[in-house]
Amino acid sequence: MKKVLSIAGSDCSGGAGIQADLKTFSAHGVFGMSVIVSVVAENTSRVIDLQDIRPDIIEKQIDAVFEDIEVDAVKIGMLPQPECMEAVAEKLKQYAPANIVIDPVMYAKNGCPLMNPDAIDTLIKTVIPIADLLTPNIPEAEKISSMEIRNVEDMKKSAMAIHEMGCKNVLVKGGHAAGSALDILFDGNEFYAFDAQRIETKNTHGTGCTYSSAIASNLALEFGLQEAVRQAKEYVTIAIQHSLSIGKGHGPTHHFYELYQNGLKKETGITRQ
Numbered sequence: 001m002k003k004v005l006s007i008a009g010s011d012c013s014g015g016a017g018i019q020a021d022l023k024t025f026s027a028h029g030v031f032g033m034s035v036i037v038s039v040v041a042e043n044t045s046r047v048i049d050l051q052d053i054r055p056d057i058i059e060k061q062i063d064a065v066f067e068d069i070e071v072d073a074v075k076i077g078m079l080p081q082p083e084c085m086e087a088v089a090e091k092l093k094q095y096a097p098a099n100i101v102i103d104p105v106m107y108a109k110n111g112c113p114l115m116n117p118d119a120i121d122t123l124i125k126t127v128i129p130i131a132d133l134l135t136p137n138i139p140e141a142e143k144i145s146s147m148e149i150r151n152v153e154d155m156k157k158s159a160m161a162i163h164e165m166g167c168k169n170v171l172v173k174g175g176h177a178a179g180s181a182l183d184i185l186f187d188g189n190e191f192y193a194f195d196a197q198r199i200e201t202k203n204t205h206g207t208g209c210t211y212s213s214a215i216a217s218n219l220a221l222e223f224g225l226q227e228a229v230r231q232a233k234e235y236v237t238i239a240i241q242h243s244l245s246i247g248k249g250h251g252p253t254h255h256f257y258e259l260y261q262n263g264l265k266k267e268t269g270i271t272r273q
């Protein structure tokens with residue numbers, strides 16, 4: 001079984017963060033592991049508070065995984081503070097795993113900050129250069145590349161500027177744009193578009209976490225980058241299409257829709273959503 005590690009924050013309401021990552025890994029048939037960098041008291045409507053994990057404990061969690069287990073891909077999500085970013089980047093340089101996918105999480109869906117805005121320089125200098133793939137949404141790409149994104153041409157310009165910062169590939173996600181849900185991948189040479197019809201729903205809590213974890217799973221399963229993104233886009237679109245009206249705010253996506261349709265339902269006879 002391929003083994004994939006998530007380094008991210010914990011979302012106690014289960015739709016985003018480590019919880020979304022582990023569900024996504026499981027839906028892809030890879031073995032999921034987690035290094036928690038922050039415990040976030042959040043739900044579908046708001047972030048109440050958070051407690052960051054001490055950098056030395058983050059380092060020891062990473063040591064615990066890598067000294068024992070071969071890791072086929074790493075997904076990195078929320079990194080709240082510069083110290084946390086430095087700890088993660090140093091350890092990943094030490095262990096040098098393949099397939100590092102980084103979702104540079106800055107805000108929760110409801111607008112609450114999950115990254116200290118003063119940490120942007122450390123993100124750029126320390127974290128971005130270790131990424132095989134960076135997956136910013138439009139507001140994140142704007143902050144990182146210090147430019148406004150108004151159209152697809154701007155998404156491409158921003159992707160090029162971010163690529164210059166040292167990551168191997170950049171996927172600028174269009175979830176926050178108007179029109180279709182168009183994402184642009186830049187590999188340093190070519191642009192590739194991944195498009196899907198926009199689904200009218202407010203239940204998009206954890207879409208970014210789910211997408212980046214699906215890409216990391218597909219890379220661990222040895223798909224090439226474009227195919228890994230193509231399949232992940234399909235997966236996240238189906239997860240949003242069948243998203244769950246759980247909670248009072250932005251509900252979660254359905255990580256197991258296809259599995260429940262094709263697998264569990266047949267074996268157990270239980271009809272699920």
Ligand SMILES: Nc1ncnc2c1ncn2[C@@H]1O[C@H](COP(=O)(O)OP(=O)(O)OP(=O)(O)O)[C@@H](O)[C@H]1O
Pocket residue numbers: 107108109136137138173174175176181182183196197198199200201204205206207208209211233236237240
């Ligand atoms: N309403 C929607 N319909 C279809 N696809 C969507 C929708 N919203 C987002 N997506 C897609 O979901 C994936 C995640 O993108 P998004 O821009 O939402 O990430 P994110 O902003 O990091 O997530 P979040 O806003 O939850 O932090 C992308 O492929 C995006 O195009």
Ligand SMILES: Cc1ncc(COP(=O)(O)O)c(N)n1
Pocket residue numbers: 008009010011016017018040042077078105107108109114204205206207208209210
């Ligand atoms: C712990 C944690 N990590 C990340 C996100 C952002 O979620 P997303 O961008 O996928 O909606 C979140 N709300 N909570």
